[in-house]
Amino acid sequence: QKEVEQNSGPLSVPEGAIASLNCTYSDRGSQSFFWYRQYSGKSPELIMSIYSNGDQEDGRFTAQLNKASQYVSLLIRDSQPSDSATYLCAVKIASGGSYIPTFGRGTSLIVHP
Amino acid sequence: EPEVTQTPSHQVTQMGQEVILRCVPISNHLYFYWYRQILGQKVEFLVSFYNNEISEKSEIFDDQFSVERPDGSNFTLKIRSTKLEDSAMYFCASRDNTGGALSEQYFGPGTRLTVT
Numbered sequence: 001q002k003e004v005e006q007n008s009g010p011l012s013v014p015e016g017a018i019a020s021l022n023c024t025y026s027d028r029g030s031q032s033f034f035w036y037r038q039y040s041g042k043s044p045e046l047i048m049s050i051y052s053n054g055d056q057e058d059g060r061f062t063a064q065l066n067k068a069s070q071y072v073s074l075l076i077r078d079s080q081p082s083d084s085a086t087y088l089c090a091v092k093i094a095s096g097g098s099y100i101p102t103f104g105r106g107t108s109l110i111v112h113p
Numbered sequence: 114e115p116e117v118t119q120t121p122s123h124q125v126t127q128m129g130q131e132v133i134l135r136c137v138p139i140s141n142h143l144y145f146y147w148y149r150q151i152l153g154q155k156v157e158f159l160v161s162f163y164n165n166e167i168s169e170k171s172e173i174f175d176d177q178f179s180v181e182r183p184d185g186s187n188f189t190l191k192i193r194s195t196k197l198e199d200s201a202m203y204f205c206a207s208r209d210n211t212g213g214a215l216s217e218q219y220f221g222p223g224t225r226l227t228v229t
Contacts, residue, residue, distance in 0.1 A: 034217065043204050043220040044156060088156065098169045101146075101218065103156040 004091050006104035013111055019076040021107050023089030026070070031099065033065055035074045036088040038106065044088055048074065079111040115139045117221035119205050125227045126195055134190045134224045136205030145188045146206040146218060147180065149173070156204070162188065195228045202226075 003026045013019045021035075032051050036044035048063040050056045050072065056063045062075040072091075076083055086106040092099035118137045126132050138145050147159040160170040162180055179191045188207075192199055202225050206218040 036220075043223050046217050046219065049217050090156075095169060098161065100158055100161075100169055100171070102158065105155045 004089055004102050004104040006087075006089050006107050008105055008107060010108040010110050013079050013109070015079060015081060015111055015113050017079050017111075019079045019083065019109055019111070021074040021076075021087050021089075021109065023072045023074075023091075023104055024070055025072070025089075025091045025093075025102075027091070027093045028067075028070060029094050030067075030070075030091045031094075032092045033063070033072045034090040034092075034101075035061075035063060035072075036090060036103075037083075038086045038088055040086075044090075047087075076109075079109075081111050081113055084109055084111050115141075117205055117207055117219055119203075119221040119224050121224060122222065123225045123227070125229065128197055128228055129194050132192050132195055132226065134192075134203050134205075134226070136188045136190070136221055137186050138188055138205065138207030139209075139219060140186070142207035142209045142219075144168075144208045144210070144218075145180075145182070146208075147190045148204045148206065148220075149201040150204065150223075151201045159190070192226075195226075197228050200226055200228045 005024045035048045038044045050063040050065045060077045064073045086108050088106045089104040090101050093102050120135045145162040150156045158171050160174045161168045177193050181189050202223045204223045205221040208218045
């Protein structure tokens with residue numbers, strides 16, 4: 001069973017701090033990695049995608065990928081209360097010639113004022 | 114900004130009844146997906162659809178499920194005989210062909226299905 005693992009949290013950080021969210025995956029052949037934000041009762045919203053080792057930055061968000069360690073992370077700088085949500089790690093896993101998105105259970109982030 | 118839409122937002126049905134969930138993907142997208150999320154659990158892939166046929170499906174997508182693109186805009190998920198355990202949020206997603214199989218998917222707002 002090819003898995004995507006996340007700590008369910010909650011991760012609680014003060015406003016203005018850096019929030020660090022982590023994800024590991026089991027399929028070494030995985031090629032693409034995504035972070036989604038999901039507010040309660042809402043659909044997942046794409047935040048970042050990353051395909052190669054290293055860091056990728058977009059505004060306050062930085063995604064980091066280490067394929068050797070099968071590890072992907074999301075850093076949120078200057079965290080705001082509006083960032084409070086569940087963050088889903090998704091990995092596209094090869095299956096029968098196609099790529100199937102496999103989600104982790106998500107990490108709940110609470111940013112308190 | 115273009116977005117994926119889904120109807121209805123909430124569907125209540127009795128066990129054993131058929132339901133059809135509807136989605137309108139982003140207009141220039143070519144790949145379509147259905148996911149479900151049982152309350153408090155992770156998002157689970159059901160099926161992907163391209164060029165008028167299923168390209169992948171998960172173990173969840175058994176004979177009770179079917180998908181169809183009846184016209185140029187709608188993409189539907191049918192559950193033939195609903196069970197209590199089908200109660201979940203169902204999300205439709207779509208993507209374009211930019212970047213091939215590795216491009217991002219955009220999700221609709223979801224349909225909450227309640228089977229009583």
